[in-house]
Amino acid sequence: MNPDSSARVSNTQQFIGNYWDIFGGLLFLGLTYLLHFSHLPMLSTLTSAIAIIFFSITVSEVAEILAERLGEPYGSYVLTFTAVAVEIILLFSIMLQSVNSPEAMETVKGGIISAVIVDMNVLLGLAVFIGGLSFTEQQHNEDTSSSYTTILYVASLSLLVPSILGHSNHSLEVVRSASYLIGGLLFLFYITILIFQTKTHTHFFKSTARSRMFRFKQRLAEDGEDEEHHHNYIFDKLSTSLNFFAIFILIALIGVLAEIFAHDGLMLFAEFGISAGLAGLTIAIISVSPEIFTAVKAAKNDQIQRVVNIAMGASTVSILLTVPALLILGYFSGVPLTLNFNPLEIGALIFTILLAWKTTDDGETNYFEGISHMMLFLSYAVIAGLY
Secondary structure, three states: OOOOHHHHHHHHHHHHHHHHHHHHHHHHHHHHHHHHHOOOOHHHHHHHHHHHHHHHHHHHHHHHHHHHHHOOOHHHHHHHHHHHHHHHHHHHHHHHHHOOOOOOHHHHHHHHHHHHHHHHHHHHHHHHHHHHHHHEEEEOHHHHHHHHHHHHHHHHHHHHHOOOOHHOOOOOHHHHHHHHHHHHHHHHHEEEEEHHHHHHOHHHHOOOOOOOOOHHHHHHHOOOOHHOOOOOHHHHOOOHHHHHHHHHHHHHHHHHHHHHHHHHHHHHHHHHOHHHHHHHHHHHHHHHHHHHHHHHHHHOOOHHHHHHOOOOOOOHHHHHHHHHHHHHHHHOOOOOOOOOOOOOHHHHHHHHHHHHHHOOOOOEEOHHHHHHHHHHHHHHHHHHHOO
């Protein structure tokens, strides 16, 4: 093969490697519409989920570019916020289906709790496990995990309030009022945490001097690998404002797909007798899957601080922002949400947070701690499917 042919092959491979997710998303978007209007809900649900994952990967890639430009903790905030935006769109689309399918609201509740369980057990667990196989131990700022686990513990206990009222024979109106009050408190808590994270205590969410991430960055800069890999990637060349606009367009496409996924997916779940808990887990995995890829890649590069920021940051926003957002959207759409979760969901949430506190409180992680989180997730998945 002559040099010109080799260069063309290399350029083609690089082009495919850069944009496979965008072309895949567009392809499955077209297939989804074709199958949806052909009244094939099983196939349209599958293709819409795949298209959402593809576009979410692109969102994650663009958000990662913005994260590198903005630095920590703002970078991880952008990554987690984009993931939660996809989660809110998916869950709200399913909420709208509750007018005709009352069981849809239980799927939404399962999705809220499952998002945290997937973030903390699948995302964090898988990344820590893979990172632990590559490096005996990985180090992060223990103040990060300490702060996040405290926030999550308090937030999960707050969710117990309407749940307790709902299981103690109080009227639906009382439970609904408590849900709105708790939603307001969670949002105020979120504002306080946002100030804490981005203004007064930013050092709590940055890598410490003992983190090997700095050595990785230095080695990467010396090799010039990062520059070569992204040299022709269009989003690297766009301005920050245009990248934010690109994320907005991609999330809008995800919103269109989410409507089809919600409509056809609920039909499919009902037809096959899939429980609300298992359906919620499925939705959570779809919305979190791009962040899982990002976290695994970071762990393999010994960037465990970023993994902790993404996993715990996304979990925090999933409760403190997703819940108030869904309450407001549901109120104005005529499909009010009540936060009366079942005991399994609340118990799994609290046990997940306790495990995360135990495995990250010393600022070091290893593969055993990663597999412990995955074991908890698999156990929850089994009982969620049979509950």
